[in-house]
Amino acid sequence: MTTDSTETLQTARGCPFAPAEQHLRFLREQPVTKVMLATGREAWAATRYEDIRTILSDPRFSADRRHPNAPRLSKADGQMADSPLPKMLLEMDPPEHTQARRQVIGEFTVRRMAALRPRIQQIVDEHLDAMLDGPRPADLVKALALPVPSLVICELLGVPYSDHDFFQVHSAQLLNRAATEQERQHAVLELVIYLDKLITAKEQEPTDDLLGRQIVKQRESGEADHTALLSLAFLLLIAGHETTANMISLGTYMLLQHPESMEALRADPDKIGNAVEEMLRYFTIAELAMARVAREDVELSGTVIPAGSGVVMLANAGDRDPEAFEDPDRFDIDRDARSHLAFGYGPHQCLGQNLARVELEIVFNTLLRRVPGLRLAVPAEELSFKDDSTVYGMHELPVTW
Known part of the structure; x- marks a missing residue:
């Protein structure tokens, strides 16, 4: 089966607690749907949980975002094809991806992350101390959600935290779908120049x-x-603080x-890990970051995706698929949501x-x-x-106590 639908893909959620209604309608009526992107080009949108998992794991789909048919959600995305960076991990296909990931995966093992817990706890406590000693109301985004993951990723990579304002401003510009091509190019170039100097200095005297x-x-x-190190640093610096920061603010708001969930977690802190998984499922904040190109004709949910077609995976809708999660629109901290x-x-x-996971568990445990x-x-x-960002989140979260 094929479809001639060219409905324009919506990117704004409309309601902070739900995917765009259009995406849920696709899930119900046409799980694999041809859509028109903001660039004026067509692509296929996948919404079923199992279809998305298939696309993400099937070698018949390429992750190469520099492919001429790779989906671009805004006109500014086109500049990435001419980026001064080599391919990042998320753009590579096997065997190139397999080798590059193997080089760095040891830095992110469960054991190594567990060793970071005391330092992350110290960072969280210090920022909560400052917030509690400061004026009320406070902006939780500025006081806690943004600085904690920023400081953690800076220390992990060996980036001076004193420069965090610089990379936060430029990474936000890079992720802003409303940014012009020139603004995105400028953000990429500034970050590349900064990281190039940093890595050059470390090459002269390697740091721990x-x-x-x-x-x-x-x-x-x-x-x-x-250049491979430059590409890795670029990816980790942006991904390492933007996503976690937004999950802290959204999770706190949730x-x-x-309040019944807050009380349940205070009564039994051992549930916090499970609650974090449910928050991750419920918001799926980077849903629009997943894109592929079909290498050959592939049939999914009765629809043929032709070879060479771009595919966007609406993972927020996939994480609300009732075939994967019972009563998926209900926020349930007791749900087994780890397969999100x-x-x-x-x-x-x-x-x-x-x-x-470690950062989120420590933040919510300590905050509660x-x-x-x-x-x-x-x-x-x-x-x-x-709603204007590739990674969903909150601009501010004014709180008091």
């Missing part, structure tokens, strides 16, 4: 951090590759809207997912324990959400 250890490993193998799509699936599953009177400082309808 992720980038320094990668430099030593490259030298030992005789395969030094400055708990404030569900928030970290992707298959060979490209999020490299830093173990780090994100230390600020029992936490509440919104403004009516919920006054809150502003990042």
Whole structure:
């Protein structure tokens, strides 16, 4: 079966607690649907949970975002094809991807992340101390959600935290779908110049951090590759703080809207890990970051995706698929949601997912324990959400206690 539908793909959610209604309609009526992107080009949108997992794990689909038919959600996305960076991990196909991921995966093991727990706890406590000692109301995004993951990823990579304002401004510009091509190019160039200088300095004197250890490993193998390190640093620096920061603010907002869940977690902190998985499923904040190109004709849910076609995976809808999750629109901290799509699936599953889980568990555990009177400082309808960003989140979260 094929379809002639060319409905324009919506990217705004409309409601902070739900995928775009269009995406849910696709899930119900036509799980694999031809859509028109903002660039004026057509692509196929997949919404079923199992179809998305198939696309993410099937070698018949390429992750190469520099392919001429790779889906671009905005006209500014086109500049990435001419990026000064080499391919990033998320753009590679096997065997190139397999080899590159193997080089760095040891930095993100469960064991290594567990070793970071004391330092992450210290960072969270220090920022909560400052928030609690400061004026009320406070913006939780500025006081906690953004600085904690930013500082963690800076220390992990060996990036001076004093420069965090610089990379936060430019990474936000890069992820802003409303940005012009020139603005996106400028953001990429500024970040590349900064990271190039940083890595050059570490090559002269390797430091005990992720980038320094990668430099030593490259030298030992005789395969030094400055541009590959630059590409890796670029990806981890952006992904390492934007996604987790947005999940902290959204997760806190969700708990404030569900006081019964807050009380249940205070009564039994062992449930926090499970609650984090449900938050990740419920929001699936990077749903529009998943794109592929079909290498050959592939049939999914009765629809043939022709070879050479671009495919976007609407993972937020996939994580609301009733065939995968019972009563999927209900927020349930007791649900077994660990199989969600928030970290992707298959060979490209999020490299830093173990780090994100540790950070989120520590933040929510500490916030619930230390600020029992936490509440919104403004009516919920006054809150502003990042409908203009590739990674969904909140601009501000005014709270008091």
